Amino acid sequence: MLQLDLKLCGECGGCVAVCPQGALELYSHGLLIKSDRCNLCENCIVFCPVGALGINTVQAKNSSLGKDKY
Ligand code: SF4
Numbered sequence: 001m002l003q004l005d006l007k008l009c010g011e012c013g014g015c016v017a018v019c020p021q022g023a024l025e026l027y028s029h030g031l032l033i034k035s036d037r038c039n040l041c042e043n044c045i046v047f048c049p050v051g052a053l054g055i056n057t058v059q060a061k062n063s064s065l066g067k068d069k070y
Pocket residue numbers: 004008009010011012013014015016031047048049050051052053
């Protein structure tokens with residue numbers, strides 16, 4: 001699922017504009033992620049100038065993180 005690093009986010013609002021799902025909203029308290037709307041398209045991650053957004057790969061790609069080398 002999508003995660004926000006609050007320490008990095010400058011609340012510029014750019015990610016809100018590039019999200020096709022309307023999954024991001026900027027409030028006076030900061031950025032709100034509506035995970036139920038997010039389809040992990042990564043538009044916001046690519047856009048964010050400070051790298052404040054990322055995907056929690058443990059949850060999002062749980063099945064592909066197996067020890068498949070052995
Ligand atoms: S684009 Fe990055 S810095 Fe701007 S509001 Fe979104 S997460 Fe925060």
